[in-house]
Each structure stands twice: as structure tokens, then as C-alpha cells.
Amino acid sequence: MILIADSGSTKTDWRMITADSVLGQAQTAGFNPMYQEADEIYKELHDVLLPQLNEEQPTAIYYYGAGCSSQERNKRVEDALRIAFPASEIHVDHDLLSAARALCGHKPGIACILGTGSNTCLYDGAVITDNVPSLGFLLGDEGSGAFMGKLLIKAYLYRELPEDLALSLKNTYNLTKDGILDTLYNSSIPSRYMATFAKFMHEKQKHPVIHGMIYENFSEFFERHVVKYPGHQTLPVNFVGSIAYYFGDILRQVAKKYGLHVETIIQSPSEGLIKYHQELLQSFGAPK
Structure with a gap:
């Protein structure tokens, strides 16, 4: 066993x-x-x-x-x-x-992780041959739940959200500026805290402001990672992770803009x- x-x-x-x-x-x-x-x-x-x-x-x-x-x-x-x-x-x-291994098996492709964090690689069917580096929560994680949460919370704290969204977000999470900052900077894994707000964005994804943030999140991901790989317009692009799975429709829309073929999206x-x-x-x- x-x-x-x-x-x-x-x-x-x-x-x-x-x-x-x-x-x-x-x-x-x-x-x-x-x-x-x-x-x-x-x-x-x-x-x-x-x-x-x-x-x-x-x-x-x-x-x-x-x-x-x-x-x-x-x-x-x-x-x-x-x-x-x-x-x-x-x-x-x-x-x-x-x-x-899970997404491509023994075939070449581009494998992407979109969950709390994000990462990508070029895979030749046996080994990883290239990896545009994931810079982690502080400098990168484009496309991830943590990056999505940062977009939302920054807009909230900077008073850039429409009043209805701001009120709904505040009431859902009982938010205060000090509470957000205390939790964020005292957490051993701050990305995990930021990613919790992806659930709110999923529930509100039809709101044009939230939809725009989700679209921006995935656009940043494709621009900074996927399009850097040779053959990205001919190789299948595959995704694993909760963010890719639950926001798959928007993810495919953004991928289409870059001429990418999304083959597989799985949660785990x-x-x-x-x-x-x-x-x-x-x-x-x-x-x-």
C-alpha cells in the first residue's frame, strides 16, 4: 500500500x-x-x-x-x-x-494550478521542461484565489467598490480595516486568508465590477505566465484547482482572447x- x-x-x-x-x-x-x-x-x-x-x-x-x-x-x-x-x-x-502528471499523463501540454496560489509549467509528457517562476503571495500568484482576494480587498479599503457591493462584503465578513490588516499581517499563511474572499466573488460574479476583477485576474495570469511558453497556441492548456474549476466559464473566455486551447479543468x-x-x-x- x-x-x-x-x-x-x-x-x-x-x-x-x-x-x-x-x-x-x-x-x-x-x-x-x-x-x-x-x-x-x-x-x-x-x-x-x-x-x-x-x-x-x-x-x-x-x-x-x-x-x-x-x-x-x-x-x-x-x-x-x-x-x-x-x-x-x-x-x-x-x-x-x-x-x-494528473492533467497531461504521458502527453505534452501546459499544466496550470489555480487555487489558493498559482503556478504553471511546460511538460513534455515525462518531465517538466520549463517553468515561468511563481513569485508567491507577495510578488505574484496571478490568477489565484489569493490574488483575486487582494483585488477585492484593496478596492474595498480604497472605497472603490459600489455601495451595494461594499455593504454586502462588510456584512458577510464583518470587516473592519484594522481587522483585515491584523489578520493579514499576523497570519502564518496570509494567502489562505485572502483566498477566502474568492467565495464572495463567485457568488457575485455576475456583478459587472466583480466580473471585471475576475477577468483582470485571469488576464494577468495568461500575460505573465502561459503566453511565455513556446508552442502555447498549439499545445493544450490544462488546469487544476478550485479557482479554475469554479470560475471555468470566465477562465475559458479569457483564454480565448489569447488564442489558447483549454482542454481540461479539474478541481483536484x-x-x-x-x-x-x-x-x-x-x-x-x-x-x-
Whole structure:
């Protein structure tokens, strides 16, 4: 039995699989080693994940996570997993690789993550060959829920929203300027807080002001990322993540403006990852 983890900054989906079946699933909070140390990650594993798995020790763990883009960051996740699962073989990779494997399988394409954060890559059917860098919450994350939330909250605080929208937003979240800033600057993962406002924007997406913000969000994403890849007008562009999934209609509209072919939009890479790893298990007869 192997354990697959698909982790964003908001939540982590865990799947226990064999070569021909899914034995179980679990969910924990998301992790991001850009902001969290090993002890904080381990606490969630110990308190939330292990009870859901009935303390089982898988043969191998394949963890794909946001922020896992350097040896130092990956080691924080590895250290936490090794304490929680001392008998397991541990593999930690970037969530971008999980997106490419889940979306493209063994075919070339452009894989995009649009959730709390954002990222993209060019994939040749086997490995990632190019990556326009994701600059994270402070400098980038165009297209993401966090970026969308920043557009909304800035407009609210600068008094640029129509009165009806401003009042609705204030009442929905009981907002004050000090409360927003305190929560934002005291949060260990500020992008997660900003992304919570994407739900409001989804509910109000037919309002012309909100629609314009969503359109701007995706336009920034395509301009700064997708159109930089060679072959972007002929390769399929695929998306995974809650923002791509719930705002898919507008996302396709913006993509059409850039002459892009959107092939697949899925909410979670879990099913694609399960298929990918089961095929490897069937081919090699051992965890891969």
C-alpha cells in the first residue's frame, strides 16, 4: 500500500492505494514549507492524519506540495513525514509535478494550478521542461484565489467598490480595516486568508465590477505566465484547482482572447495521480 498526498496551502488530500484499488482517503489542513516548520507540519500529521489512517504505515509516501521547490523546504516536509511514518519510503515533490502528471499523463501540454496560489509549467509528457517562476503571495500568484482576494480587498479599503457591493462584503465578513490588516499581517499563511474572499466573488460574479476583477485576474495570469511558453497556441492548456474549476466559464473566455486551447479543468489532481501511480505499480510491481 502506498500513500499519495496532494497538498495546497489550504488543504491536503491523502489517498491510500494499491495497484488496482483505492483503500481509503483522508484530509488534513494544507501545508506550505515556505511558511511552516517541520514541527508544525508534524503536529497536524499526528493529531489529524494518523487517526484517520488507523496508524497504518504505508510502504511509500508520495507527497506533492505547494512551496516544495527547494531542498531546504522539502526537507521540512520530509522530516515531519519521517517522524510520523518511520517505516515508510518518503518522496517529496512540488505540486506542479502532480498537476502535470494528473492533467497531461504521458502527453505534452501546459499544466496550470489555480487555487489558493498559482503556478504553471511546460511538460513534455515525462518531465517538466520549463517553468515561468511563481513569485508567491507577495510578488505574484496571478490568477489565484489569493490574488483575486487582494483585488477585492484593496478596492474595498480604497472605497472603490459600489455601495451595494461594499455593504454586502462588510456584512458577510464583518470587516473592519484594522481587522483585515491584523489578520493579514499576523497570519502564518496570509494567502489562505485572502483566498477566502474568492467565495464572495463567485457568488457575485455576475456583478459587472466583480466580473471585471475576475477577468483582470485571469488576464494577468495568461500575460505573465502561459503566453511565455513556446508552442502555447498549439499545445493544450490544462488546469487544476478550485479557482479554475469554479470560475471555468470566465477562465475559458479569457483564454480565448489569447488564442489558447483549454482542454481540461479539474478541481483536484487526486484521480489523475491515482491513475498515474497505479499504472506504475502495475508496470513495475513495486512502489514508484
